[in-house]
Amino acid sequence: MTLRDIASRAGISIGTVDRVLHNRGRVAEKTRKRVLGIIEKSGYQGNIFASNLANSGKRHKFCVVMPHLDQDSSYWRLIEDGLKAAAFDLKRYGVDIETRFFDRYSGVDFRRLYFGLDGRGHDGYFMAPVISDAAESCFRERPLIKPYAFFDCHVPGSAPVFYIGQDSFQGGMLGGKMLHLLVGDDADVVVTRMLPEGWHINDRVSGFRAYFEERPGARVREYDVDCRAGVKEVESVCRRMLEGGRVDGLFVTNANTHMFAYALERLCGAGKVKVVGYDLVSANRFFLENESISFVISQNPVMQAQKGLNLLCRHVLMREELELEYVVPLDLITKENLP
Amino acid sequence: MTLRDIASRAGISIGTVDRVLHNRGRVAEKTRKRVLGIIEKSGYQGNIFASNLANSGKRHKFCVVMPHLDQDSSYWRLIEDGLKAAAFDLKRYGVDIETRFFDRYSGVDFRRLYFGLDGRGHDGYFMAPVISDAAESCFRERPLIKPYAFFDCHVPGSAPVFYIGQDSFQGGMLGGKMLHLLVGDDADVVVTRMLPEGWHINDRVSGFRAYFEERPGARVREYDVDCRAGVKEVESVCRRMLEGGRVDGLFVTNANTHMFAYALERLCGAGKVKVVGYDLVSANRFFLENESISFVISQNPVMQAQKGLNLLCRHVLMREELELEYVVPLDLITKENLP
DNA sequence: ACCCGTTGCGTTATCGATAACACAATACCG
């Protein structure tokens, strides 16, 4: 099936068919309908090679929107690694990647960035809309014109090409199980709820509680912690936690796990409280190696970013049909399988 | 950098450059050297789109060589899933995938299959050379002419484009750690050595022992098991094992884990002996769900096959430069993160 | 000297999609 086939079936020339395909106008509505019908029926897919050859010289530009790299204990650096890998692969397809950062704790900053995306300079967006409410209102007020995909979290009511990310509830369950294994049946465990609240965090906490609800031997306590907290504040939370009763295990629901491991090392010695946490950022890696953190649950951010950006580009450039949702597997990392 | 640039720099026509690039002969040795020199210096990479467009109509065919799907507890079906996904992606690039199977326990069968690969019908091979000695002798006697890559295991002395697979020793260590967590410090654990011996199995056993060598509280026993054993034989091994002394945990070093879980359920009831094993085949999935198997280590066969085949094709079709080795991460699967 | 085979190299149609351009046929306006 080629353009020429379509044209001859429709009794017109390839120029007109091309105009239909690219919405370049100047086509009679009747002709347009007919051509679209034939394309639909024949399952025409176009030839990527011819298309890209004809387009050579033209470069495509995609824009990644995400929090500053050093926020969330540099979790976003892991994402960046995946983006870099994807960008490298995509260079030969004439694709450039631009990254724009916002302050993860400032809805205002996100809005400023969002409404600066005019859609003219870019062929698509790959976005981590971690500030749920700001993102939701932005997309409601004025959705992006160009195709966009979400990673890390979703924005309800929007229509992205796809979403790629984790299953947070299951992650919490998994964290519960690992902590249970570490501390045994009769135990006191603590889970942190990070503030400001985000869906991920809440789902992780819920999953964790859900696991222990079926195991009445264990007692679960919960503490609020500000995400922006430094080592000092984390230490004071840990102190309160230890003063609040027995603590056998701690589940930290985001990448700041290393701060708690460090604080607990100082307050009651390494290994006293078993720690399970999130994300393989380099600080956590260190504490995994010295076993102050027993397990870390990883949502494979490198793969998530690489695969996601790749998919988005292939969708736009090669018109590949995609799934609506890609759930990345939960990786369970411990000293013995540190990559 | 285009063919035309190369040609003008060399003071000849594009036809001659193309003849050099594709070894089509009819080129003076002096000219050939000069062209190759310029290509080298300029880092010319060719234009995939133009190349594939010109080649359209021509289809590429790759051949996958691996054991019968139902061997190793249908482990190879997981591989096949990945292959199918890759084949689907690659169709639009004019790539066909043919799969040939051999008997995993018959060197003769492998040799027959290997020497039937004449290289004329195929553009490349993607192979799981699980019968180490047969594969090694085959490659020594007459290496494949077309590019080939290995998955699952390597053949020493051969020169594949790349190898994609797991780190078995680390897998054994990880298995040791998980079992340790499950059974505690003072315990008797058993590891199975599957026969006929293969590198993977031996490395897994070594990794497992290495983990417990640093933890003198635990006593490790080892039992040989024929890979071809059915449920009956596995049950008799388990009986011997239980009669041989206390058993708190069992590490099964291949996909047959479910057979042991089943046998132990019958012999001493579920949950009495903690089981850690390998591979997320459907039978193991069942026992993970009912918690007769606590953990399964997965080498992500679907991803391994998909990524590997994709890489090989891209190497051949688009002349992409590749790494020599791709180590796939070890996935730790338990009830709570079953995909 | 003639013919044929080989070697070395240049020329060009082809692959399929793209978009600029050309050119009718209407539509619209004063």
Next chain:
DNA sequence: CGGTATTGTGTTATCGATAACGCAACGGGT
């Protein structure tokens, strides 16, 4: 009614690599 926009459509050069074809130059055999 003349003249300028606008609309609908066809034609064609272009992207870069491929490989068939053409042709000259030379070598060796009779």
